[in-house]
Amino acid sequence: MRLALYVTCLVxxxxxxxxxxxxxxxxxxGCEVVVPEGQTCCGQxxxxxxxxxxxxxxxxxxxAELEDYDHVVIPSGSCAEHVRNVYPQxxxxxxxxxxxxxxxxxxxxxxxxxxxxVLGFAAPPAEFAGRVTYHDSCKGLRGLGIKxxxxxxxxxxxxxxxxxMPDSEECCGFGGAFAVKFGDISTQIVDRKCASxxxxxxxxxxxxxxxxxxxxxxxxxxxxxxxxxxxxxxxxLAGEGER
Amino acid sequence: xxxAGPSQAMYFKERAGAQVRNPVLQRALQKAKPxxxxxxxxxxxxxxxxxxxxxxxRTACEGIRNRVLADLDVWLAIxxxxxxxxxxxxxxxxxxxEICERVIEVARRHGVTKxxxxxxxxxxxxxxxxxxxxxxxxxxxxxxxxxIVQLAGEAPSHIIAPAVHKTIxxxxxxxxxxxxxxxxxxxxxxxPAMTREAREVLRQHFLSAExxxxxxxxxxxxxxTAALVTNEGNGRMVTTLPKVHVxxxxxxxxxxxxxxxxxxxxxxxxxxxxxxxxxxxxxxxxTKQPGDSDGPEKTVFILxxxxxxxxxxxxxxxxxxxxxxxxxxxHCPVYFSLGGHAYGWVxxxxxxxxxxxxxxxxxNALDLPHATTGCNQCxxxxxxxxxxxxxxxxxxxxxxxxxxxxxxxxxxxxAWAWLAGKPRLYRWATRRAARYLNWLAEGSGRIRIFGLAPxxxxxxxxxxxxxxxxxxxxxxxxxx
Numbered sequence: 001m002r003l004a005l006y007v008t009c010l011v012x013x014x015x016x017x018x019x020x021x022x023x024x025x026x027x028x029x030g031c032e033v034v035v036p037e038g039q040t041c042c043g044q045x046x047x048x049x050x051x052x053x054x055x056x057x058x059x060x061x062x063x064a065e066l067e068d069y070d071h072v073v074i075p076s077g078s079c080a081e082h083v084r085n086v087y088p089q090x091x092x093x094x095x096x097x098x099x100x101x102x103x104x105x106x107x108x109x110x111x112x113x114x115x116x117x118v119l120g121f122a123a124p125p126a127e128f129a130g131r132v133t134y135h136d137s138c139k140g141l142r143g144l145g146i147k148x149x150x151x152x153x154x155x156x157x158x159x160x161x162x163x164x165m166p167d168s169e170e171c172c173g174f175g176g177a178f179a180v181k182f183g184d185i186s187t188q189i190v191d192r193k194c195a196s197x198x199x200x201x202x203x204x205x206x207x208x209x210x211x212x213x214x215x216x217x218x219x220x221x222x223x224x225x226x227x228x229x230x231x232x233x234x235x236x237l238a239g240e241g242e243r
Numbered sequence: 244x245x246x247a248g249p250s251q252a253m254y255f256k257e258r259a260g261a262q263v264r265n266p267v268l269q270r271a272l273q274k275a276k277p278x279x280x281x282x283x284x285x286x287x288x289x290x291x292x293x294x295x296x297x298x299x300x301r302t303a304c305e306g307i308r309n310r311v312l313a314d315l316d317v318w319l320a321i322x323x324x325x326x327x328x329x330x331x332x333x334x335x336x337x338x339x340x341e342i343c344e345r346v347i348e349v350a351r352r353h354g355v356t357k358x359x360x361x362x363x364x365x366x367x368x369x370x371x372x373x374x375x376x377x378x379x380x381x382x383x384x385x386x387x388x389x390x391i392v393q394l395a396g397e398a399p400s401h402i403i404a405p406a407v408h409k410t411i412x413x414x415x416x417x418x419x420x421x422x423x424x425x426x427x428x429x430x431x432x433x434x435p436a437m438t439r440e441a442r443e444v445l446r447q448h449f450l451s452a453e454x455x456x457x458x459x460x461x462x463x464x465x466x467x468t469a470a471l472v473t474n475e476g477n478g479r480m481v482t483t484l485p486k487v488h489v490x491x492x493x494x495x496x497x498x499x500x501x502x503x504x505x506x507x508x509x510x511x512x513x514x515x516x517x518x519x520x521x522x523x524x525x526x527x528x529x530t531k532q533p534g535d536s537d538g539p540e541k542t543v544f545i546l547x548x549x550x551x552x553x554x555x556x557x558x559x560x561x562x563x564x565x566x567x568x569x570x571x572x573x574h575c576p577v578y579f580s581l582g583g584h585a586y587g588w589v590x591x592x593x594x595x596x597x598x599x600x601x602x603x604x605x606x607n608a609l610d611l612p613h614a615t616t617g618c619n620q621c622x623x624x625x626x627x628x629x630x631x632x633x634x635x636x637x638x639x640x641x642x643x644x645x646x647x648x649x650x651x652x653x654x655x656x657x658a659w660a661w662l663a664g665k666p667r668l669y670r671w672a673t674r675r676a677a678r679y680l681n682w683l684a685e686g687s688g689r690i691r692i693f694g695l696a697p698x699x700x701x702x703x704x705x706x707x708x709x710x711x712x713x714x715x716x717x718x719x720x721x722x723x
Contacts, residue, residue, distance in 0.1 A: 013673050
């Protein structure tokens with residue numbers, strides 16, 4: 001099985017370790033993984049801003065780069081949701097790009113969904129000594145129905161105790177440009193998330209979407225919490241959560 | 244301040260900031276949110292007790308509303324015929340001004356000096372209370388929450404819980420002043436006593452008002468009936484005691500049959516308050532007939548467009564399915580950070596972020612469709628499956644198409660997209676950016692003040708990595 005890893009623009013710039021952890025996980029599962037050279041951004045920021053022409057340009061670029069693989073795997077519920085749900089909408093009436101967008105969408109997966117639903121539980125053995133709580137990112141949860149997959153995978157990590165926080169399905173307040181445009185509203189929302197995390201006394205909060213994680217980590221630190229670790233699920237599964 | 248003034252939706256961001264920093268409001272909101280969310284969850288879970296299932300019912304409710312909207316003119320004509328046949332008068336209003344004109348004209352015809360009101364958001368759209376007062380007719384809100392905000396001289400901040408933004412201390416101060424007694428220290432245990440006090444004051448108004456004004460949750464076409472879903476009993480007083488009853492509703496509130504109404508009632512109270520059914524459900528048809536023990540001598544329906552007809556056949560038609568349950572705002576992280584007043588017009592929360600631009604002009608509410616995290620908590624609870632995030636997205640697209648976005652935003656987006664289309668240049672730029680971020684972090688792994696995104700670092704740090712991009716490290720690894 002030859003698959004493309006789409007690392008996402010945010011991982012590329014803000015936390016490369018998530019990309020390498022994803023790579024390791026997929027290779028350990030026996031996949032031939034290619035990181036396509038030209039990838040930049042799936043175009044979601046343009047779409048969210050309401051700029052359809054720019055979103056379509058970037059979507060075409062991504063489709064052309066990614067359509068020749070058996071599968072495309074993305075360590076982000078939000079970007080995967082964009083490719084799976086929005087690309088077909090963008091080209092709904094387009095006779096050339098419509099079928100290509102739909103074909104790519106059907107072969108594109110969020111990382112944990114791919115590991116569980118396509119490969120069937122194939123995560124390499126990993127350890128994490130401590131109590132972990134999982135934040136369900138909105139686009140993965142409500143856009144792609146990802147809920148049980150990350151929990152099944154975390155359940156295989158030895159030493160890891162999963163403790164559900166109250167309102168784990170509540171938004172963390174990131175929302176892409178929202179956090180930059182409406183900073184004080186976003187802060188108010190993420191404060192509630194931080195309180196939920198604190199209420200379960202977790203050693204680490206884990207999620208599948210780097211944007212949410214940067215938001216949560218940034219707020220935890222600003223509130224003076226220097227100990228609760230904030231990790232992407234790929235990092236935990238690849239054994240990089242241990243230190 | 245009142246909702247009757249012009250829309251303040253253009254000042255959303257400023258108003259939102261003030262609300263976020265208002266500790267009294269925040270206390271009220273943090274108390275209310277778990278109640279709303281928990282009660283709805285229980286109500287929806289309890290569907291199983293009646294062998295019902297949420298998604299199936301949603302499909303049925305969505306279908307009923309879509310069927311009406313597909314032939315709205317026909318259903319309206321059927322309603323009008325049946326309402327007239329039962330003795331009611333049917334008037335039409337194109338906008339808020341015409342609503343006020345019609346109500347005042349009816350009031351003058353019947354020598355009305357005081358009107359009791361049950362909740363009506365359309366009367367807020369019209370600024371009806373101010374118009375009535377100016378015409379020498381005293382409007383008295385009788386829903387407890389509406390009564391409180393009327394005493395405070397405010398607009399409702401929630402469509403089903405108008406005074407959700409008020410704390411018990413604030414309500415006590417208002418009551419003490421209005422009811423002419425010294426203020427006391429109150430706890431939630433005193434709520435029944437405070438409610439009784441309001442009820443006693445309101446009772447005098449119920450008995451003396453010549454006109455009752457209500458909205459309607461639904462208009463049932465086959466019988467010409469107005470359906471009222473209430474919890475306090477004030478709706479019954481307003482619709483039976485005064486000699487004139489005026490019903491003001493939007494034209495989209497029609498449902499074809501009583502059977503359809505029964506189906507929608509499976510989800511409306513559960514979505515709103517978690518109740519399997521509200522304390523009162525009133526079906527009001529025509530006027531008092533010989534042998535009836537109560538009822539108005541005169542019933543007038545005012546059917547209102549005020550922007551609704553424009554949505555028919557448009558990209559926003561789905562919004563007209565709305566049955567005003569409030570579940571979208573009750574589950575909205577943005578609403579519960581601000582309360583309803585920041586939204587600047589009648590309707591708050593996700594449904595307000597769609598309706599305010601559509602009813603008051605897209606160019607007059609530019610922030611609202613952007614004030615969303617895209618979480619879709621609203622869309623996933625909506626009992627008639629309105630794709631609220633999609634509609635907000637469509638409004639953002641329309642802002643772009645009409646050139647309503649700021650030039651700086653358009654240029655920044657275009658520059659970024661241009662760069663993202665040139666991978667080699669993009670790699671170069673991101674390498675530089677990673678270095679720059681790392682330099683700003685001074686080796687601490689986080690940036691505390693970031694001039695390029697000041698709103699981000701106003702409330703939180705920006706965690707950064709080691710100064711190298713994934714691609715840079717990946718290329719090095721491949722070479723090794």
